[in-house]
Amino acid sequence: xxxxxxxxxxxxxxxxxxxxxxxxxxxxxxxxxxxxxxxxxxxxxxxxxxxxxxxxxxxxxxxxxxxxxxxxxxxxxxxxxxxxxxxxxxxxxxxxxxxxxxxxxxxxxxxxxxxxxxxxxxxxxxxxxxxxxxxxxxxxxxxxxxxxxxxxxxxxxxxxxxxxxxxxxxxxxxxxxxxxxxxxxxxxxxxxxxxxxxxxxxxxxxxxx
Amino acid sequence: xxxxxxxxxxxxxxxxxxxxxxxxxxxxxxxxxxxxxxxxxxxxxxxxxxxxxxxxxxxxxxxxxxxxxxxxxxxxxxxxxxxxxxxxxxxxxxxxxxxxxxxxxxxxxxxxxxxxxxxxxxxxxxxxxxxxxxxxxxxxxxxxxxxxxxxxxxxxxxxxxxxxxxxxxxxxxxxxxxxxxxxxxxxxxxxxxxxxxxxxxxxxxxxxx
DNA sequence: GTCTATATGAAGATAGAC
DNA sequence: GTCTATCTTCATATAGAC
Numbered sequence: 312x313x314x315x316x317x318x319x320x321x322x323x324x325x326x327x328x329x330x331x332x333x334x335x336x337x338x339x340x341x342x343x344x345x346x347x348x349x350x351x352x353x354x355x356x357x358x359x360x361x362x363x364x365x366x367x368x369x370x371x372x373x374x375x376x377x378x379x380x381x382x383x384x385x386x387x388x389x390x391x392x393x394x395x396x397x398x399x400x401x402x403x404x405x406x407x408x409x410x411x412x413x414x415x416x417x418x419x420x421x422x423x424x425x426x427x428x429x430x431x432x433x434x435x436x437x438x439x440x441x442x443x444x445x446x447x448x449x450x451x452x453x454x455x456x457x458x459x460x461x462x463x464x465x466x467x468x469x470x471x472x473x474x475x476x477x478x479x480x481x482x483x484x485x486x487x488x489x490x491x492x493x494x495x496x497x498x499x500x501x502x503x504x505x506x507x508x509x510x511x512x513x514x515x516x517x518x519x520x
Numbered sequence: 521x522x523x524x525x526x527x528x529x530x531x532x533x534x535x536x537x538x539x540x541x542x543x544x545x546x547x548x549x550x551x552x553x554x555x556x557x558x559x560x561x562x563x564x565x566x567x568x569x570x571x572x573x574x575x576x577x578x579x580x581x582x583x584x585x586x587x588x589x590x591x592x593x594x595x596x597x598x599x600x601x602x603x604x605x606x607x608x609x610x611x612x613x614x615x616x617x618x619x620x621x622x623x624x625x626x627x628x629x630x631x632x633x634x635x636x637x638x639x640x641x642x643x644x645x646x647x648x649x650x651x652x653x654x655x656x657x658x659x660x661x662x663x664x665x666x667x668x669x670x671x672x673x674x675x676x677x678x679x680x681x682x683x684x685x686x687x688x689x690x691x692x693x694x695x696x697x698x699x700x701x702x703x704x705x706x707x708x709x710x711x712x713x714x715x716x717x718x719x720x721x722x723x724x725x726x727x728x729x
Numbered sequence: 730g731t732c733t734a735t736a737t738g739a740a741g742a743t744a745g746a747c
Numbered sequence: 748g749t750c751t752a753t754c755t756t757c758a759t760a761t762a763g764a765c
Contacts, residue, residue, distance in 0.1 A: 343643065344556070345555065345557070345641070345644040346554065347553070347557030348554070348555070431640065432554070434636075434699065435557065466725070467724055467726070468723060468724060468725070469717070469718075469723055469724065471714065471717065477718070479697075479700045480693060480723075483699065484693035484696065487692030487695065487696055488692065490643065490692065491688045505681045508680065508728070509678075509681065509686070509689055509722070510723055511722045511724045511728065512678075512724065513678075513719060513720045513722035514677060514689075514690065515614060515671075515721065516678050519720065519721050
């Protein structure tokens with residue numbers, strides 16, 4: 312006996328302001344104190360509510376962890392794909408990888424609490440949480456591998472190292488910049504330009520000895 | 521009224537086997553679960569003793585943390601300095617930096633629990649523990665800066681990026697290899713050669729576009 | 730939707746026997 | 748040097764009022 316006649320009932324509000332606030336504060340606290348050391352009381356305090364109220368929005372601390380981890384990859388992945396797909400079809404491998412690097416850095420630095428939390432705590436969380444998060448990580452790695460394979464086939468990428476190892480090295484190096492990047496020491500544009508130059512052409516000048 | 525006549529009394533045993541075992545197991549657990557999530561009961565279990573016995577060797581969990589952190593830097597720093605100082609005076613900047621990179625990677629991968637624990641948890645520990653550990657980190661960074669400044673003055677290092685930024689990028693990239701290096705996929709020598717080539721000359725071939 | 734109050738478990742650290 | 752037993756504190760999660 313539904314008395315409602317609306318065709319478009321309001322969807323379950325999965326991203327109310329309070330819910331988003333909890334996720335953001337949780338990411339910030341996970342980043343700076345770790346997952347286990349962060350208490351739901353702290354998350355609640357930072358979010359302007361009481362601890363018990365968190366359970367209206369989330370089933371458990373574990374569920375909050377999962378959403379924080381996933382978002383840490385999603386924001387970066389979305390920025391990368393958007394930039395790469397905006398390029399013309401005739402773009403060179405250098406241009407495509409430069410777009411990916413810019414997107415990765417931009418996504419990381421604009422959602423630093425989610426990405427840094429992800430990077431810092433991924434190695435420390437329970438195996439079950441890791442397993443649930445693994446797929447989304449794998450997909451992002453695959454996207455990079457496809458970019459690198461393409462660059463290799465065009466003869467632009469160095470061929471003495473596997474693309475998997477290049478991906479691990481480059482993403483690892485990029486990821487760590489979120490730990491030390493200081494926006495007060497220069498513009499984001501300059502930062503991207505310098506990081507990209509080092510990744511592409513290295514730290515030394517001249518020919519290999 | 522000392523009745524001992526020995527000139528060389530046994531020193532306080534600061535590195536008994538049990539004490540070293542506790543440090544090693546603590547490093548391993550800090551690495552994989554984080555500092556807060558690791559309980560002294562787990563450390564004791566892994567060390568083959570009971571939780572209360574830890575307090576015979578250490579004053580607190582905090583003291584164990586401090587020693588684990590310091591050792592994570594010391595083992596790497598010692599390996600780097602040893603290799604650089606073994607070079608002849610006429611070594612090029614490339615040779616000196618290559619020795620530093622090899623030492624850094626060797627130290628990291630041969631003491632992985634200490635270095636990975638350091639890298640993973642440094643951003644998450646209480647401020648007091650960070651402050652106590654800061655000096656030893658600063659000294660290692662200074663050593664790298666001196667190597668890079670030397671390379672810059674000889675005109676071998678790229679000049680469009682500050683040595684501080686190059687250091688942060690390179691050490692960050694090297695540090696993260698401990699998270700993914702797989703000794704079953706090739707020899708350590710080959711690994712070092714490939715990483716060094718990327719750091720020196722980049723991931724792309726040919727001239728910058 | 731948010732609150733207060735609380736059940737239940739486990740942490741770091743200490744005391745004192747052996 | 749290591750043990751057992753315990754003090755004290757604080758965590759996640761739940762129940763039910765508002």
